[in-house]
Amino acid sequence: MKILKFGGSSVATPARIQSVIEITKPYLGSDVAIVFSAFGGVTDQLIQISTLALEGNLEYKQKLEQLQKRHLDAVRELIGVQKQSGILAQVKIKINELEDVLHGVYLVKERTARTLDYIMSFGERLSAYIIAEVMKDQGIAAEYLDARTVIRTDNQYGYAKVDFETTNKQIIDHFKHHQDVQIITGFIATSESGETTTLGRSGSDYTAAIFAGALHASDLEIWTDVDGMMTADPRLVKKAFTVPQMSYEEAMELSHFGAKVIFPATMQPAMINHIPIWIKNTFNPGFVGTVIHAESSNGKLIKGISSMNNVSLLNVQGSGLLGVVGVSMRLFATLAREKVSVILISQASSEHSICIAIESQYARVAKTAIEKEFVNEIRNEEIDEVQVEGELSIVAVVGDGMKHSPGTSGRMFAALGKNGINVAAIAQGSSERNISAVVKQADVAKALNALHEAFFLSDRKVLNLFLVGTGLIGTALINMIEEQFAKLASENLLEVNVVAVANSKKMLFDENGLSLKKSINDMKEKGEAMNMYSFMAKMFSLNLPNSIFVDCTSSQEVTDFYEAILTANISIVTPNKKANSGSHEKYRLLRSTAFKRGAKFFYETNVGAGLPVINTLNDLLLSGDKVISIEGVLSGTLNYIFSTFTEGKKFSEVVKEAKAKGYTEPDPRDDLSGLDVARKILILSREAGLSLELADIHIQNLVPADCQGDMSGDQFFSALQKHDAEFEKLRAQAAAKKEKLRYKAVLCDGKVKVELGSVTEQHPFYSLSGSDNIILLTTERYQERPMVIRGPGAGAAVTAAGVFADIIRIGHYTK
Structure with missing residues (x-):
């Protein structure tokens, strides 16, 4: 014999009831009994109605009428007109009986546990009766069985204990004399004194197991609304999947700690009688589901x-x-x-x-x-x-x-x-x-x-990205993620989920991941107003694992939130230099916060865009090496300007050309001031262990005094033209000595200076061209021949590539 049980979601509507009947038809050729819960949500409605009556709220009558209508409508939709009247009358009799009890609760303002059990019993009594009549109307030899006639319990109302000796005998006797398919009420029973009791919420599973145990069934099938026992709650874990099989003990542990697919007590009769329990999905009946039996298998560490x-x-x-x-x-x-x-x-x-x-x-x-x-x-x-x-x-x-x-x-x-x-x-x-x-x-x-x-996914890791800054670098980064998505998943087993994008005006979130192709346009069209407090609150409230905040702005305001982000155990990846080149106190605070909270703070692109400068320097220091000096051309913009500034060209024209090609900031004076280079060498100095502030660095500002202040771009270039002769003189003096001008940052003997100078043909900086950067690391190990790191040091693509590399590093760390 097989015992089938269908939960409330499986019989929530007439359409669902008909689907359930279709599922049961292949079983009807053999011994089978079927247990039903109340229609979906009815038990909760009964509790609510009784609570209203207890409170003296006459709204309970309106709710009761709605409940009656739902059941009467089900009869009218599922049963032929010629057979409806008697069934409708029986449903109304039951509702009238319920109404009398509720009226008593309303009058005396008292609802005991015994009374509540009786009230809740009407859900199963109505659903099983109606379904039995529907099956009979469709030519199936079915019979309604009120489980109260055979299941005996104590009088612990709300969670009654079963008297198995009496119950088993009565179930066996009943089935000896009833050959039709029994349509059984779940959840309810009768005490020794004849009062209605319930077996606990979700007790219909237990009812099915009691019948299965008494009848020594070959299988117990629990039909619900999911594809079996899942590796985790699919409402909270999107990547949860069905466990094909597990032991009784495993299922009992999982159900005790919140897995609602099966009622814990269900396992007891099944375990004693070694009856396999199948968890199947009414909404996906072809799926095999989960089988729970005596032994665990398939070699998984956890289920x-x-x-x-x-x-x-x-x-x-x-x-x-x-x-x-x-x-x-x-x-x-x-x-x-x-x-x-x-x-x-x-x-x-x-x-x-x-x-x-x-x-x-x-x-x-x-x-x-x-x-x-x-x-x-x-x-x-x-x-x-x-x-x-x-x-x-x-x-x-x-x-x-x-x-x-x-x-x-x-x-x-x-x-x-x-x-x-x-x-x-x-x-x-x-x-x-x-x-x-x-x-x-x-x-x-x-x-x-x-x-x-x-x-369960130890070979695969999902990284949840929150991106602020969708300018050139941010856009390039999103394009790279899209281009490399499949390769990352297959070769690196990393999945990058961009949860949020924001610019200075708008922000857009999607916990399941934004469409990379449309993310920026969707943000502009559908996003809400952006401010960092709102962005942070939303990011924190999502509380996603493996979260990474990516700052592709140059905003000081954004960096002011870094400490709070790291404190929330969210890692940070950024090309924004403002945080690391602010006060030394803040520099140390961010590192200590990241260390204490176990978060990562990666900023390789602060210096040299995509060049491996900071990581290389840190690796040297970690291995015990010591820095003697650092010398570098750290501005791709300034290197382009001075490598292009050759005989016959005017300095102002070269700067204008650099701006036209997108090498400079919107205001070229931000590059010519040398402040950006100073920030970079300050970061390297701090990485090397020096406690320097920006004010400690000597900076040569290449912006003439009369070119400073508030002015338009055209006004700036007009003023800069007046100084072309000065810059030409510097170039010519360097050329006369067969040298070239380079804007250099130098750290030596604990002091840092950033200035324009010339280099000889033998110097590594001499052959530098375009927007390349170059860094010379002279250490105790690399003293005679300094380590040279050279390559493109400006541009959205190379900077985005460096940011992407840092993101992947965090992914490998979390695996």
Whole structure:
């Protein structure tokens, strides 16, 4: 025999009911019984209606009429007109019976647990009756079975305990005398005194398992609205997938910690009788689903990750706990008297404290009861006042494969740590089947995704990017990500998900990832007003794992938020030099914040665009080398100007040409001032270990005095022409000595200067052309022949490439 069970979402509408009947038809040639829940949402409606009646709110009558109409409409749509009248009458009789009970609640302003069980029973009684009649109308030999006639329980209303000896006997006797397909009410039963009881929310699964156990069924099929037991909650983890098979113990652990696909008690009768449980999808009936049986298989380390929200931690601690026998017994006996269930227990070997996790709704009651039990110890300061921490969740990794497998907990806590998720308590049982951690409820989605990646997608990593700055560099970066997306996924196993883009006016977010081709246009057309506070708030609220903030602006305002971003465990990649060339105090603060929070702060493109300058320098220092001097041409713009400034050309014309080709800033004076070069050499100086400020650097400003101040571009070039002769004189003097002009930054003996000078034919800077940069690193190891790093040092493409490389580095770090 097979037992099938269909949940409320499977029978939420007449169309769904008909689909369910079609699913059952192939089973009807053999022994089968079918359990049904109430129509989707009806149990919640019944609770709401009874609450309104309890409050004396006459709106309960209107809600009851809506409930009646829903069931009557289902009959009218699913059953032929000639057979409707009797069935409609029976539905109305049941509704009238319900109305009488609700009227009593309304009058006496009392709703006991027993009364609520009775009220809730009408959902299943109506749905199973209607479906049985629909099946009979379609020629199926079906019979309605009110489970209250065969399932016996105690009188613990709301969560009654089953008397299996009596129940099994009555189910077997019933099936001996009834050959038609039994259409059974889930969730409900009868106490020894004849009162209606319920088996707990989601108890229809349990009902099906009770029948399966009593009848020694070959299979128990739970039909729901998902494709089986998932590796994680698909509402929170988009990449969750179906687990083909798992053991009873694994399924029980997962369901206890929040996996709502199957009711925990369902496993008990199935386990005792070794009945396979199939989890299948009513909306995708062809999918094989998940089978739960005696043994775990397929060699996976874990089978799933689940979570439980609305948890509070109670910490009982004090010197009075050390070595005192019976403290734990008193603690848990006190909670048991208050009917408070303990979800998780954690105690250190010092015995100084006991930490327990319970549902938050019981936190106040538990705290009061514990402090009353230990009132003398608290008065004598042997035990501290009970500390309660709320707004927490439990995340648990579950799997039989964890037994005797070193490294599981390391992988779990590394994944949480790299994403800045603090763990408040930890528990692992001796079965080694479950490792549970208590985290902030705000972090639960982030934790689940991080753990899912670590255990199920360990070869693939998703990086969530938040990009501010969609100018030349930002646009080039998005194009590169799009071009390299497939290659990154296949070769580097990295998936770059651009969650947000913003410019100075607009911002656009999509947690699932923006369309790269349309992201900037969509931002301009559909984006909301941009300000950094709003951007930060949205980014923080999403709380996505492996988040990276990419700053492709030159804005000081944006860098002012770096500390807060790093504190939120979001890594930063940026070509923006403002943060690292600000005060030395801020420079150190950002590094220490990144280190403390486990975030990455990468800024290779601060110096030399895509050239590996900063990484190379840091590698040398980490290996024990020491810097003697650094000399560099660090402005691609100025190098273009002075390598193009040859005999017969006017300096002002060369600058204008550089601007026309896009090499300069919108205002060329920003380049000619030398401040940008000073910022770069300042960053290198700090990387080399010097505590310098920008004011400590001697900077030669190439903008003549009369070319400074507020003026238009045309006015600037007109004023600059007057100085062409001065620059020509400098060029000619250098040429006479067979030298060339170069705008250089030099760090030597702890001092830094940025100025225009000439270099000989033997100098590495002599042959430099175009917009290339060049850096000479003279160190103790590279003293006789300095290390030379040379290449394009300006341009959106090479800078974006450097930013992209830093993003990929972070991806490899998080793997």
